[in-house]
Amino acid sequence: MIIYEKVSRSVDLRKFDGKRESGSFDIDYDKFILAGGKLIHLKNVTKIYEQNGVVALDDVTIDINAGEFVFLVGTSGSGKSTLMKLLMHEEIATSGEIFVDGRDVVRLSRKEVPYLRRSLGVIFQDHRLLEDKTVYENIAFAMQVIEAPNKTIKHSVEGVLDIVGLRDKAKSFPSQLSGGEQQRVAIARAIVNKPQIVIADEPTGNLDPNTSREIMDIFKRINDAGTTIIMATHDKDIVNRMQRRVIAIENGKIIRDQLRGRYAGGR
Numbered sequence: 049m050i051i052y053e054k055v056s057r058s059v060d061l062r063k064f065d066g067k068r069e070s071g072s073f074d075i076d077y078d079k080f081i082l083a084g085g086k087l088i089h090l091k092n093v094t095k096i097y098e099q100n101g102v103v104a105l106d107d108v109t110i111d112i113n114a115g116e117f118v119f120l121v122g123t124s125g126s127g128k129s130t131l132m133k134l135l136m137h138e139e140i141a142t143s144g145e146i147f148v149d150g151r152d153v154v155r156l157s158r159k160e161v162p163y164l165r166r167s168l169g170v171i172f173q174d175h176r177l178l179e180d181k182t183v184y185e186n187i188a189f190a191m192q193v194i195e196a197p198n199k200t201i202k203h204s205v206e207g208v209l210d211i212v213g214l215r216d217k218a219k220s221f222p223s224q225l226s227g228g229e230q231q232r233v234a235i236a237r238a239i240v241n242k243p244q245i246v247i248a249d250e251p252t253g254n255l256d257p258n259t260s261r262e263i264m265d266i267f268k269r270i271n272d273a274g275t276t277i278i279m280a281t282h283d284k285d286i287v288n289r290m291q292r293r294v295i296a297i298e299n300g301k302i303i304r305d306q307l308r309g310r311y312a313g314g315r
C-alpha cells in the first residue's frame with residue numbers, strides 16, 4: 049500500500065496514458081512501480097571496468113521523467129558515456145539498480161534486450177552510418193532489424209527525412225554528405241522507430257556553431273513532441289542557451305543536478 053501511494057504521487061498519468069495509447073509501449077507494471085514511476089531510474093549505481101579497475105561511476109542516483117531534456121556535462125573521462133552505455137545495456141553496472149522504461153536493465157534477460165533497444169534511439173558522436181548504404185537505406189535498416197512491415201518503413205523513413213530536412217538526399221551515400229548532414233541521418237535513424245528515449249553522446253562534437261544550432265533545433269522539436277532526451281556534451285553555449293536540466297558528473301560522481309541549469313555551476 050505504501051509503495052502504491054508513493055507511485056501515484058510521482059507518476060504523470062497523462063503522459064503515461066498517452067504512451068499507452070500510441071501503441072508503442074508495453075509496460076511491466078510491477079517494474080514500473082519498482083522504478084518509482086520514473087521513465088529512467090538509477091539508484092546507487094557503480095560501474096567498475098574490470099579490465100583496469102577504473103571506477104567510472106560511483107554511487108550514482110538519478111531519476112528522469114518522461115518528456116525531460118537532460119544534459120550530461122563533465123570533463124573528459126568523468127563517466128558520461130559510461131552512464132549512457134549502462135542505460136542501453138552495452139555495459140553492465142557493477143552494483144545498483146537501473147530501470148529504463150519499465151525494464152530492469154541490470155537483470156535484463158537476453159530475450160529482453162531487443163525490447164529495451166526499441167525504447168531507445170541512440171546517436172553517437174561518430175554517427176556510425178553504414179557507408180555502403182544510401183541515406184534512405186541507412187534509416188530503413190533500423191526498421192528492418194525490428195522486422196517492421198515494408199509499407200510502414202517507406203512511410204516512416206520519408207517522415208523522419210522531413211523532420212531532419214534531408215528528403216532531397218535520400219539517395220546519397222554518407223561519404224557524399226557534410227558532417228552536419230551525416231549527423232542528421234544519424235538522428236533520423238535514431239528516431240525512426242519512435243523511441244520513448246533518445247540518447248545522444250556528443251552529437252555536435254565535430255560540428256561548427258551554426259550547424260550545431262540547427263542540430264539542436266531538431267532535438268528540441270523531437271523533445272517538444274514528447275520524446276525524452278539525454279545528451280552528453282562539452283558545448284557550453286548550447287547548454288547555456290537551452291536552459292534545460294543539467295547533470296554534472298566528475299570522477300564518476302554527480303556533483304550537480306539542476307532543473308534549469310548552465311554548463312558551469314553558479315548563476
Ligand SMILES: Nc1ncnc2c1ncn2[C@@H]1O[C@H](COP(=O)(O)OP(=O)(O)OP(=O)(O)O)[C@@H](O)[C@H]1O
Binds near residue numbers: 099104123125127
Ligand atoms: N571499456 C572500457 N574499459 C576500461 N575503462 C574504460 C572503458 N570505457 C571507459 N573507461 C574509463 O572510464 C572512465 C569514464 O569514461 P567515459 O568514456 O564514461 O568518460 P566520458 O565522460 O564519456 O569522457 P569524454 O568526455 O572524453 O567522452 C575513464 O577513466 C575511461 O578511461
Ligand SMILES: [Mg+2]
Binds near residue numbers: 129249280
Ligand atoms: Mg564520452
